[in-house]
Amino acid sequence: MLLRLIVITGLFAAVDAVPVLARPPQAAAPVQRQLQSRVVVTVPADDAELRVNGTVIMGAGASRTFDTGPLAAGSHEYTFSVTWEPNTYTTMTRTKVVAIRAGEPVKVDLTVEDPADRVRVIYVPTPAEVAAAMVELAKVGERDVVYEPGCGDARITIAAIKAGARRGICVDIDPERARESKANVEAAGFADRIDVREGDALDVRNLSDVSVVFLYMGDHFNMLIRPVLWRELKAGSRIVSHRFTMGDWQSDSTITVSTTEGPYELHLWTITEEMKRAK
Numbered sequence: 001m002l003l004r005l006i007v008i009t010g011l012f013a014a015v016d017a018v019p020v021l022a023r024p025p026q027a028a029a030p031v032q033r034q035l036q037s038r039v040v041v042t043v044p045a046d047d048a049e050l051r052v053n054g055t056v057i058m059g060a061g062a063s064r065t066f067d068t069g070p071l072a073a074g075s076h077e078y079t080f081s082v083t084w085e086p087n088t089y090t091t092m093t094r095t096k097v098v099a100i101r102a103g104e105p106v107k108v109d110l111t112v113e114d115p116a117d118r119v120r121v122i123y124v125p126t127p128a129e130v131a132a133a134m135v136e137l138a139k140v141g142e143r144d145v146v147y148e149p150g151c152g153d154a155r156i157t158i159a160a161i162k163a164g165a166r167r168g169i170c171v172d173i174d175p176e177r178a179r180e181s182k183a184n185v186e187a188a189g190f191a192d193r194i195d196v197r198e199g200d201a202l203d204v205r206n207l208s209d210v211s212v213v214f215l216y217m218g219d220h221f222n223m224l225i226r227p228v229l230w231r232e233l234k235a236g237s238r239i240v241s242h243r244f245t246m247g248d249w250q251s252d253s254t255i256t257v258s259t260t261e262g263p264y265e266l267h268l269w270t271i272t273e274e275m276k277r278a279k
């Protein structure tokens with residue numbers, strides 16, 4: 001018994017003595033080459049602010065040049081955003097996503113108008129007599145649903161409801177203006193007839209119930225909302241704009257309203273079946 005135990009112990013000792021072979025070293029991964037790309041961006045105005053992936057690119061002039069950081073081989077998405085003021089009351093923003101291949105030069109043109117452009121317009125109240133004339137020019141009646149993008153204090157929509165419109169929709173991107181509009185609507189006793197919303201009017205869709213649109217938002221905004229109105233409004237709907245036109249879309253009529261503050265021009269357009277089919 002003692003001899004057998006010794007033999008077994010020796011066997012385990014012999015097994016323990018077998019050396020463990022080390023694993024062969026793995027080959028090091030090849031170092032991926034990093035490349036820079038030179039980017040030339042054309043912007044709409046010399047003093048425009050340019051952002052790339054959210055970071056401001058310093059500089060001025062209609063053309064801006066910068067180098068990307070080191071990029072791995074392949075394609076990379078960059079988001080370009082430019083903001084500028086074409087006049088004293090309008091701020092425009094245009095955004096474009098561009099694929100950049102590492103090491104290759106890129107040209108980005110941000111001067112081309114885009115349906116996705118965004119506009120902010122400063123608030124300038126419409127004189128009360130001009131608001132009344134807009135409602136009269138639109139021939140607002142009891143069946144009408146009126147819509148006012150950039151409503152400010154909602155005075156035009158309130159005037160339309162007082163003239164007999166069935167319902168109204170007000171939208172303003174400025175939270176303070178939206179709150180003011182809501183307070184004015186409630187004070188006028190029309191909270192159940194006017195829907196006040198905070199948001200970008202260019203994002204509003206499904207205007208099939210709307211029959212009258214009131215605008216005082218500038219030429220740039222009018223040109224962006226024009227295709228939306230052509231597409232969404234039913235034939236017979238009317239658009240009245242204080243001061244600003246609709247590009248090459250000829251108005252049905254243009255009138256001048258004389259006030260103590262000076263003359264004001266109002267423009268009227270009507271959506272037709274021919275226009276609906278063409279657009």
